[in-house]
Amino acid sequence: MTETIATTRWRALDRDGEDKCRLAHHDGGYMLVGHARFRDGAGWAALDYVVRINGDWQTCSADVTGTHAGEEVALKLTREDGAWTLNGEAQPQLEGCEDVDFAFTPATNLMPLRRLPDVGRLTTRAAWLRLPGPQVSPLDQSYTRERGTLVSYHAEQSDFSTQLVIDPSGFVATYPGLWEADA
Template identity: 65%
Template structure:
């Protein structure tokens, strides 16, 4: 998948690969924000049930080289091997700089109905990681209503048959392949 940013200069490209134990999202996000240009590479490891096992983010951000490893640690999560409080029972990862991580809950979303989940939400600058309670409700015409409780954010995502976001209003859209 290839997206272009709508709120700033930038793009994100990712691939979904099957592994022996599940799946892997591998991507490259390039964008400009208030700290300048960012060049971030990410790998999100997923179990066969589409729940997150961990993620690595590396590259340049804000003029600094970064290397972050977010991983399950018992019932919770750790960032670079340091336990993160308040993330017990979290099943997903949301990397704030890419729509790729919406794919996991979208793949679990039933054809009719709703899915509620909680993600370890990694935000920039930082990294800042906290729990983000998310709701996904399938609607007509390939749309999914998305809501994040802690931020009171709601929107309608356009989604393709593979569970990838094709339009995240005001933030991302699938880039034309023409």
């Protein structure tokens, strides 16, 4: 049985676009189901995604389907015993990754944010999926919460840092310059 825990809708701040996402209990863990629609430098995208998450808030598998820049997208990332595959092909470069990070949505920040203590720091490695491509590589991330809903975020490989505002369900409410949740 699937029970919805939270829903959110973001609007893109740096381009035309929106993303709608639902978090649900599912099979002893969780599931994110989302629908991202946006225009980027490659053209329009209509992407649906499902991320299956275990009870410890770590990614088990993720699917992305739809279109991006006029091309069909059908991707399945799977993590089993620490080993990752993309559409059935081994991805040894992703060894040590606990999560997925889809570059096109703030939804996938949820898993590490749910593991982040009320005060403290979390470092994690994510399987970073970018389009077009697909390109998938490790992304070392750190999240630091001093108190409340403000979380410092840093992505090592892209040398990107920002201050995220988190809502009570753990979703990003404000991703400065990129995404903002509807009130």
